[in-house]
Amino acid sequence: MLRAPIRQRRFVRLRAFRPREGEEALDFLFCRGAYSGRSPNHPPKLVLLDLKLPKVDGLQVLQEIKASPECRAIPVVILTSSGEQRDVIESYKLGVNSYIQKPVDIVQFRQTIKTLWLYWLVVNRLPPDKTFATK
Numbered sequence: 001m002l003r004a005p006i007r008q009r010r011f012v013r014l015r016a017f018r019p020r021e022g023e024e025a026l027d028f029l030f031c032r033g034a035y036s037g038r039s040p041n042h043p044p045k046l047v048l049l050d051l052k053l054p055k056v057d058g059l060q061v062l063q064e065i066k067a068s069p070e071c072r073a074i075p076v077v078i079l080t081s082s083g084e085q086r087d088v089i090e091s092y093k094l095g096v097n098s099y100i101q102k103p104v105d106i107v108q109f110r111q112t113i114k115t116l117w118l119y120w121l122v123v124n125r126l127p128p129d130k131t132f133a134t135k
Contacts, residue, residue: 017044022056025049026064029071043074046120049096051080051087059090066095073127075120079112 019025027033029047031040047065051058058078065071075097080087083101091099100116103109 020054022053022058022061025053025061026056029065029074030068040070043071045074045126046116047074047076048079048116049076051078051082051091059087059094062091062094062096075124075126077116077120079116 017028019028024034025047028035028038029044031038049058049061053061058080062076062078065074065076072095076095077098077100078087078091078096079100079102081102088099100112103112
């Protein structure tokens with residue numbers, strides 16, 4: 001039953017933003033600094049977050065996202081090499097939507113990314129953009 005909608009959405013144009021470090025990710029999400037011209041009315045549909053970011057680590061980024069009324073509804077998926085229980089527990093305490101340990105094998109990694117995309121951007125229902133708009 002899902003085949004037709006998936007095929008129809010297969011060619012949806014996705015724009016990805018890959019920050020070099022945690023502070024840049026926060027600047028992008030909160031439209032500040034170099035990204036002050038970005039409209040907050042079109043937030044990311046999904047944030048894939050690594051815990052091991054320079055300057056501001058992934059847990060701090062997650063904490064700021066989930067503490068913000070403008071960003072808290074954006075789904076955040078931790079995609080990291082860490083399998084430490086404390087990282088998993090802390091991530092869920094801070095409000096992460098999903099925690100995935102990166103597969104080491106490239107084929108498994110690609111399959112994981114495809115599955116993430118399918119679930120979060122096709123199957124899952126996200127709130128409308130205006131839900132995130134600042135007043």
